[in-house]
Amino acid sequence: MNPRATAMVGLLIAASACAGSPSPPAATVTRSVVKQVSAGWSHALALKSDGTVWAWGANDSFQLGKAERTDSLVPIQVKALGNHVIAVAAAASSSYALKADGSVWAWGENDRGQLGDGTVEAKFTPVRVAGLGGRVTAIAAGDSYVLALKSDGTVWAWGDDYASQLGDGDGADKLAPEPVTGLSQKVIGIAAGKSQSLAVTADGSVWFWGDYDHKTPTRMQGLPANIVGVGANMDQGAAIDSDGGVWTWGRVFLPSGQYMGTEAPAQVPQLTHVTQLGGGWDFFVALESNGSVLSWGENLDTLGDGTPGDSPTDPVHVVGLDTGVVAIGVGSSNGYAITSAGKLWAWGNNNHGELGNGTIDPQGGTNVPVEVGSF
Secondary structure: OOOOOOOOOOEEEEOOOOOOOOOOOOOEEEEOOEEEEEEOOOEEEEEEOOOOEEEEEOOOOOOOOOOOOOOEEEEEEOHHHOOOEEEEEEOOOEEEEEEOOOOEEEEEOOOOOOOOOOOOOOEEEEEEOOOOOOOEEEEEEOOOEEEEEEOOOOEEEEEOOOOOOOOOOOOOOEEEEEEOOOOOOOEEEEEEOOOEEEEEEOOOOEEEEEOOOEEEEEEOOOOOOOEEEEEEOOOOEEEEEOOOOEEEEOOEEOOOOOEEOOOOOEEOOOOOOEEEEEEOOOEEEEEEOOOOEEEEEOOOOOOOOOOOOOEEEEEEEOOOOOOOEEEEEEOOOEEEEEEOOOOEEEEEEOOOOOOOOOOOOOOOEEEEEEEOOOO
């Protein structure tokens, strides 16, 4: 959910000169690698360093960008987007791409106007989100709604507004983007949960709206003044401070009988060097500056620690990802990690091929990471 994904540098491979002829300057070929991943309910998107977008998992609402409503157990390219995409975001059953020219493109489910094209018809071919104007620099997708951050620091929202997550207070769905008013300063980061929206402004303050109780942006109290990023899972908000500390708020009762979190913001004491944070159903995944990945919360194979037990308060290490990870992504019931070697790993649910490794498991998935298939 936090938009501060870490970019990866393409690997260089030297081509050999032909024997018996003058040696020309060594040619170099840039191998395109995955640099960002985002996931929804049952599908995932990957952005490669060549600007192409790939998708896998469920396609019941055209969220993979193909006309046949059939799942894909391995990544397939969303060819209609071309190769100028710089960021992706996945909602429950719809998908979004931000292009280098600042335009936003959408495809998939559209029953609440979440594609932003003025209609409520699902699309398998990406359509340009209407009415944004200017240049969008970041996108965040909730359940069935979307936030866009523009270069002027304003936030725009569209789609489902049943819990006032669009921030205008009227609770009516929006079929095209409208500005979120009431934010005191220039916004530098955004995040979207199931029905709650978050923004961090240039002065380090955090604002939130939605989740039924807050129809317009409200400043979050109890956080330090040096917040640089925000995130959310289904029921909780989160923030990262400039020292790499993580703060969460919202109290959740898990099916195991344990509580997760507190109503007021509280620091997660075990996390001190976090660079990226994402939330799923009722769990979080965090990336630390040393390249290790940790998770906490409800564990429906979603913590990736090889055990079946919940860990509502203490982050646990994801198996095999103690170093070398440069970016993470989180879906409703999945976690993803990109390594410095250009490999993509996944764990969690696999009912529709969310692991992207050519397998499917209608009964569940895996509680340890497996490598996603080749792109």
